Amino acid sequence: MTLRMRRPLSAVAATLTAMAVVAGCSFGESSDTAGAESDGDGGAGGGTLTVAGPIAIENLDPHGAASMDAGTQLAARAIFSQLVISTGSGEFEGELAESWQSNDDASVWTFSLRSGVEFSDGTPVTAEDVVASFERVLAGEGPLAGNFEGYTVDAPDESTVVFTAPSPDAAFLGKISSFFVTPQVENDGEFFSAPVGSGPFVVESFEPGQVLQVSANPGYWDGEPELETLEFQSIPEVAARMTALKTGEVDITWSMPDDQIAELRADENLTVESVPSPGVFTMWMNASRPALADPAVRRALWQAVDFEAIIESLFPETGTPADAPVSPSVLGYAPQEPVQYDPDAAKAALDQAGFDYENTVIEWQYSQPQFRNFMNAVASDLAEIGVKVEPTNKEQAVFLEDLLALNWDMNMQQIGSQGYDAATNLGRLYTCEANRIGYCNEELDKLLAAAGSTSDVAEREDLYAQATEIIWNDAVGMYPMFVEQPYAWRNSVEGFTPVSDGVPYFHEVTVSGD
C-alpha cells in the first residue's frame, strides 16, 4: 500500500513498492534499477529488447516475501500467468481463466480454466497447479497472504477452481490479479532461480538485482512473442537510466521523475507517453487526534495549501489536481467539488474552530524520499497561516508499525486501487473495523459494506459515489493529486502498450532495427 522508494537503497525501494501493489498503489516515480549493459537496439532476427524499470528484480518467486515488489511482479508477468488481468476500471481479461463467476454476495468465486495451456516444460497447467499455488501463497510469508486471510480453494475437476471467501469480497478479482500460477515443485529455492512458467517468456539467466534475461516461449498459448530475447536491466541511478535510454543501451523505461521527462521529450528518437494510473497522493489526517477531530479543521487545512501551484511546479508532467479519493481509472470514481485554495478563509475557519496554533505541532509521517519535496512545499504553505507541520521521515519498518498503530497526525502515501476497484481502497481502508485512519463513521461503514457484498456494478458505483461524498466532505484526508504513469521508449520499439500500474507486458512488442 505504500510505495516506497529510496534512491540509494534500491532494494528497499523494491520491497516497498511491492506493498504498493498490494494495496493497490501504482508506482509513482522514482529511481532505482539498473545496469547499463550494451546490446540495446537489438534489431537482429526477432529482435532483442532491453528494458530498465525503476525497480530491480531481486526475486522470481511470485508467492513469497517479494511477491508484491514491482520487480517481482514485472518478471512474473513475463514468466508466469495470472488467472485474470485487470485492464481498467472494474474490467478484467482472462489469462489462464477462460471465464469466471461469483455467487450473489461475492463470496464464492468459480473459475473455468483455459484448456491446452502448458508450462514451458510441456506439462499442462491444471486446476491442481492453481490450488497448489494459492495454498503456497496462503502458507507463504509474504504480503500477498494478507489479501486472502481465511480463504479456501478447491478444484472440483481438472479445469475448475473454486475460491471461497470467509465473507463477501467484491474486490476479489482485483486482488487475484496479483496472483500467478507456478508448477508444483519440491525445492523452492532452486526452482525460483530459473523457474518454469506458462507465460510468454522463458528464463534464460537471472542475476538477482541486476539482469534478468528471458526468451520467447514457443508454446505460449496466445502465440509465441515476436521478440527473440528480452532483457530486464537494473539501473538504480535515474540520470544513468535516462542516459542509457538516450544512447540506446535501453529501449524502454518508465516511472521517470518529472524533471527528466521534458528533456526526454526533446529527443526526437524517443516517444514519451503518460497514462493515468490508479495512484492518488493521499494525506490522511488522524481524526482520533483531538486537534484534528473536527472536520472543519481538516477542511480548513486542506484549503490552506495551494496544491495547484505545487503540482504545477513539482509534477508538471505526472500530476493533475484530484477531485476524488480514487482516480478516474478506478471503478467507484465519483468526481467531487474541488477544494479551492483560500488561505484567508482557512485561517478564519481555524480561528472559529478554536484551533490552538501555539501548541499544536502536526507530525506528518512518510517513508519514501520522493515525497519530501512535495511535503516541504505543503508544510511551507501551512506555516504561512501559522499551522506548524513537521514532515517526519521514518524507516519503513517503523513507518509501517506506526501507521498501523495510528501513531501519527498526518500520513503521506500514494495509494492506488488494486484491480482498479474502489473496494481495494475505500472498502478496505475506511471502515471502522479496519481502523486505519482514526476515522469512524457508521453511515460510511454501511455504504462500504453494501458495496463490497454485491456484484452489481451499477449499484456498486452508486454506493461508492455516496461513500466518496462523505469522505471528501468530512476531509478524512487531503486528496491533492492524481498520478500519471510516464513511459518513454525508443522509436524503434513497436507495439508497446503503457499500462497504468507501471508493470508493463512485453509479449506484443517488436523491435525494428534502427
Added chain:
Amino acid sequence: MTQADLLGADPVPDVEAPTRRRKRPLAAVPYVIIGVYLLAAIIGPLLIDYDPVRTEVTERLLPPGSQTSTGTAWLGTDAVGRDMLAQIVYGARTSFIIGIAVVGVCGTVGVALGALAGYLRGLSDAVVSRLIDILMAFPGILLAIIIAGILGRGMHVVIIALSVGGWVGFARLSRSITMSTRERDWVDAARIMGVSKPATLTRHIVPFLAGSVIALATIELASAILAEAALSFLGLGLPPDVVSWGQSIANGREYLETAWWITVFPGIALTILVISIGLAGDRLTRRYTRKRD
C-alpha cells in the same frame, strides 16, 4: 615537582615550529579557513535565515546568481527552491556538531580505556587490547552503515554509529604512551610517595597524552566529518530535515545534468574543510610525534 617543571625538563622544546611558521606565511592558511568555517557555523545561522521546511517551488533549480524573492541566490537553488548558500552554512553547523561530538565521545572513551589498559596492564589490558583487535578487523564505515541503517534516524544515532569504531585510535595511542610513561622516574617517585593509583594516572600520566591526543583528535575530526557526509549521502542516519552536506550532495544527483550546483558546491565546501583540518592535524602530529620519539 609540578607538571611545568617536568615539561621543561623533558628535552623536547619545540624550536622548529616557530621558525618554520616564519618562513612559510602560508602555514596559517588552514587555521584561517577552519576559523572561517567555524564562524560560519556559529554565527552564520544568525545572519542567514534558512528553514529546511520553507520552500519556494516557483524558484526551484535556479542557477547561481539568480534573483529570488528573498534576494540573490549566489550559489543557486535546489529542487524545491531553497538557497544553496544557506544550506551550506547550515550544513557546516551540522558537520561541526557531529564531528566534535564524535571526537569528544571517542576521545574520552578511548583515552580512558587506553590509559587504564596501559597503566594497569594485566586483565584490563588484555580485554581492551582484544576489543581493539576486533574493531580494527572491521572497517569503521561499515560498522557505522550497519548501525545507522538499522537503528533509524537522528543526530544521536549518527554520533553513536561513528563513535563505536572511532575510539580505537585514541585507545591505541594513549595505551602506548601510558606504557612508556609509567616507566619514567617521576611516576615511580609518585608511586613510592604513596600517591594513589587514580591520582598518579590523572596527574602524572594523562597530561602527557594531551599533545598527541589533540593531534589525533584533529585528524579524527576530519574523518568524522567525512564519514557523516558519507552516511547522509547514503540516506542513513540523519533525518531529512537536518541540513547536511552529504544529503545535499545526494539530493542533487538526480539533477546532475541540469542543476550541477546542488551537488558541486556542498562537495567543494566539504573538501576544503577536510583538507584544512587535515593540514592542521598533520602539522600537530608532526610536532608531537617528534616530541614523543
Added chain:
Amino acid sequence: MTYYLVKRLAIGLLTIWGVVTAVFVVIRFAPGDQATVALGPDATVEQVEALRHSLGLDRPLLVQYFSYLGDVAALDFGESYRYGRPAMQAVLERFPATVTLTLTATVIALIAGLLLGVLAGQRPGSLLDRAVSTFTLGLQAVPPFWVGIMFILVFALQFRMLPSAGGGSPAHLVLPAVTLSIPFTALVARISRSGIAEAMGEAYVQTARSKGLTERSVLSGHVLKNSLIPVVTVVGLQLGNLLGGAVVIETVFAWPGLGSLLVSAVGNRDFAVVQAATVLIALCVIVLNLTADIVNAKLDPRIRLEAPR
C-alpha cells in the same frame, strides 16, 4: 612462527564472534518488527504472530542468540527473505565483483602512488616535491563519493566516454576503481615519498652515485626496493579500509558487489544477508592482514613475526 599463527587465528575467531554478536545486538535493538515488514500492512495479527513464531522471534533473546551462534558456527546464516535463497549464497554471488573492484583499485593506487612518491621523493624539498605533496594531501581529503559523482558528471554525462553505473564490462570498472583508489593513491604516495627521500640521503645511494650509475638506475636498483617495505605494510593494513570504502563507492556507481548488497540489505532489514556479509568481510580483513604480515616478513628479513602487542 607457529605460536604466532595460532595466536592470530584465535584473535581472528574472537573477532568474528565479536562482529556476529555486535550485529546481533544491533539488530535486536532495531525499531520495527521483521515480521510486520515482511508481511506488509494488510496482514492480520494472526499472520504476523505465525511468522514471528516460524522465524523464532518469539523465543527468549538468549535462546535466540545461542541458537544463532550455533547456526553461524555451522556456517548457516539462514535464508534471505528478499532473495528467497540462503543468505551466504546471495553474498558469495556478489563477492567476485567486489574483489575485482578492490584489486583493481589497489593496483591503480600502487602504480600511481609510487609514481607520485618517486616524483616527490627524488628531490626532497624541491618545488616538485611540494607540489606533489600538496596534491596528495588534497587526494586524501576529498570525499570519494563526491569525486565519484563528479566523475559521472564529467566522464559519463558530459563527454559520454564511460558508462556511469552498473557492472559487466571493463569500461564499467574504470570510474569506480579510480574513485576507490584515490585516498589509497595518496597514502602510497606519501609513504613511498618519505621512504625514497630518506633513502636518497643514505650512504649506499651516495656510493652508487659515485660509482657513476645514472640517476635512474640508482633509483630503480637501490632506492625503490627498500622503500617498498613500508608501502606493503601499510597497504596490507589498509585493505580493510579499502573494503569499507568499496561499500560506499559501489553504491555511487551501482557496482553489483557486496557493498551495494549490504547497504540495501540494511535498508530492507534483510538481517540474514547483513550477518553473512559482515562475517565474510571480517574474514577477508583478517586473512588480508595476516597475509600482509607474512609477505612483509619475507620481504624484510629484519622483521620477525611476533604476536602483536
